[in-house]
Amino acid sequence: MSNENFQSRFDPGNADARWQAAWDEARCFEADSASSKPKSYVLEMFPYPSGRIHIGHVRNYTMGDVLARYRKMQGFEVLHPMGWDAFGMPAENAAMEKGVHPAGWTYDNIATMKGQLKQLGFALDWSREFATCDASYYGHEQALFIDLFKAGLVYRKESEVNWDPVDMTVLANEQVIDGKGWRSGADIEKRKLNQWFLKITDFAEDLLDGLGTLEDWPQKVRLMQENWIGKSQGLEFSFELSNGEKLPVYTTRPDTIFGASFVAVAADHPVAQSLDSDAARDFIALCKKGGTTAAELETAEKLGFDTGITAKHPFTGAELPVYIANFVLMDYGTGAIMAVPGHDQRDFEFASKYSLPIPRVVASSLEEAGKPFAGEAEAGDGVIVNSGFLSGMAVEEAKREVITRAEAGGWGKGTTVWRLRDWGVSRQRYWGTPIPFIHCETCGVVPVPKEQLPVKLPEDVSFEQPGNPLLRHPTWKHVACPKCGGAAERETDTLDTFVNSSWYFLRFASQPADTPFDPAEIATWLPVGQYIGGVEHAILHLLYARFWTRALAHIGKLEVTEPFASLFTQGMVTHETYSRKIDGREVYFTPAEVDRSGTGAVLTADGAPVDIGKVIKMSKSKKNVVDPEDIIRDYGADAVRWFMLSDSPPERDLPWSEAGIEGCGRFVQRLWRLFAQCGNGGAGADANHDRALDRKLNQTVAAVAADIEALSFNKAVARIYELVGAVEKAELSSTRSDAIRKLAILVSPMMPHLAEEARAQFNLGIGLVAEDRWPEVDPALLVDDEVTIAVQHMGKLRDTLTAPKGAPKEDLEALALASEKVQRSIDGATIRKVIVVPDRLVNIVT
């Protein structure tokens, strides 16, 4: 027992920093592109430097870290980098609220957060770190943007923004609350601006097809992207209008054409814009109210304006009224629709409101042709009714028939329409990548010559008034035209921050000074072997990154088209909220301010109770946050890491619990005590072998490896608990000491500091655990030779019995029928059938 006097407790306050320094010194985690080992690129979504690391980051980076450390132990050369998604709105908000410069605020935050990440002992290659707000990063982005422009993938067009008429500025969607500006409180309206766009729609088909190759992506993400891209087959045809013009419309349901009872156009549509009446102008102005989000547009009350124009139905010749409708989008299809209220819910609501006919043209059978609607549209499948030559056809057949007739008659054609819209990348803001173009009155829009890149942000800006500081900067935008040398102006819009995050993973893999990346080096690392991040990025970030990669491949910069071979989307960290109503407003308190030891919750400061709210995602606004640094100080990095991996499956939400982290802290010490016993009880020649423990050890090594590879960390944790329990209970033997040595390796991806400290203190091995190999498994020890068989009568469990593995069916049946409990249950009834599943169960059917 002499070992136990060594040090009875593991002291993370002492050990953590020491081992972090040891890994740094040995440069364990710097990736060598020239290595002959197989390569593995493990990447977590890089953080926005908001100020301090939050628990969601800790969870995300712990998962990646376990995988990176495990892959390294499996003999891979691992690239596991980290950097900063450093442009964005919060820096400008801080500038306005606190009077600090966005750059200073951002780089201070990065310094703080880097220190916090270091305390967690992540196996990161910090030599590749950068921030997207470094001119050495965004300058290359500007060069790529110009390349895409030259390839015809960048263009300008008018597009709507949220306009705050009081602050005279553009607002982000999240800054519009209930249709009002968050600072001014003014009613927000839609306003058109000339903006920059990327032609993601050129790649719609390819982005859709590519999803089929992403077998290691979650099915739900692929489905979401598929629906977002939204390929639809339909009919485009033109109505002849009573004013003599033609109105092209697009429909995905040509089969319901006989059910059309009116026609609707968007407020921006030329037909609407050309109306010369105050009432029409007032209605179009009404449609301008409110923000631009889809959720707002689609949930708003359906409103329409009868233009007085009519449209002639191509088959019946009926004159249908043409409305301006607020739910028709100019961006989708032709900006005009044939409305079939019986079989589209939006059209149904509109028709009900304006007392328009709602004919039925689809029913479950021809006999149901006269059935009334039950207060809502029927969008489902069925047979066509009340539709002349289409009646009696199935929906799909009718679609084909209408398209055929339209094409034959020359008044329409079958077309493919995409829901996906081009990517608007213009932002009327300061803290982003300047769009590297110059507007010249004689030469038009001219790219900045590459030798003049990067176009750097000016530092002397003020945020005392709302709006884009670049626009009102006294000198910055005034430059000579690169073509004609005349007076010209810089573009003052900056790029969407999603552009920054669309290629950072390339820059991590290769970062030459003079070009964005070296294609040969990219080829050694890409695609990313495992990408891990929040499911909230399932569509936008991941689709934009897929597009940007394709676009670069299209212009010959890259070979890869899919940047992320395998994707994992993690859940959020949640906690209950604490609040009080003070003067009618909900005031929130952090868990650290609240004592939860009794039945309710009381504020430590005044001892009076607070209300306990729902368990929701940790957020600053609800104050239900825990600062990782506090927990690391109290329990050590390994306990925090272990908690992040325990219990909850990584794709699900993780409820933070004080009791849970305490339990993890206790487990760290329990392991420490076990490691201390390694030398005990015979590493000698006469040491006995414990076959059962050896089997358990081998099974655990194999299972933990499989669980880590599947990112099922909660299952790996449960396996380790089981093994620890078995080792603790086992008699002293050489097997037991061997198990303890291997246990230190097994837990090292999760608890690297403890593993290193225990190995050094108790002689569990040579060298750094981080540099060691994953234990070999003896396949012969993986299978048990006895199995437990369930015996059922009519599907209900009546008995269990033990049988040798692989026992023949007849033996199992005989054993089952011999059971007294089974016989009592059968009670003399005639046995009709016996189902035997080898090594599993016997079910007797009477």
Place this chain on the structure above:
RNA sequence: GCCUCUGUGGCGGAAUUGGUAGACGCGCUCGACUCAAAAUCGAGUUUCUUACGAAGUGCCGGUUCGAGUCCGGCCAGAGGUACCA
């Protein structure tokens, strides 16, 4: 509104993918050690029932010898919804 996902003990969850529901952990209860407490160790812990046993995986129905798992219909919550990142 639309798209996607989730729902199992007091709590987080497991279940070899159609074959013993509740592994493992947290919490709680009892016991050992201690003058006492903490720590640690041991036993127990789905519900109902004295027991035999029965019920049970959000709700309703279906397929099957057998359903947490598959199918249909609901309900609730979460994420996204193109300028939060």
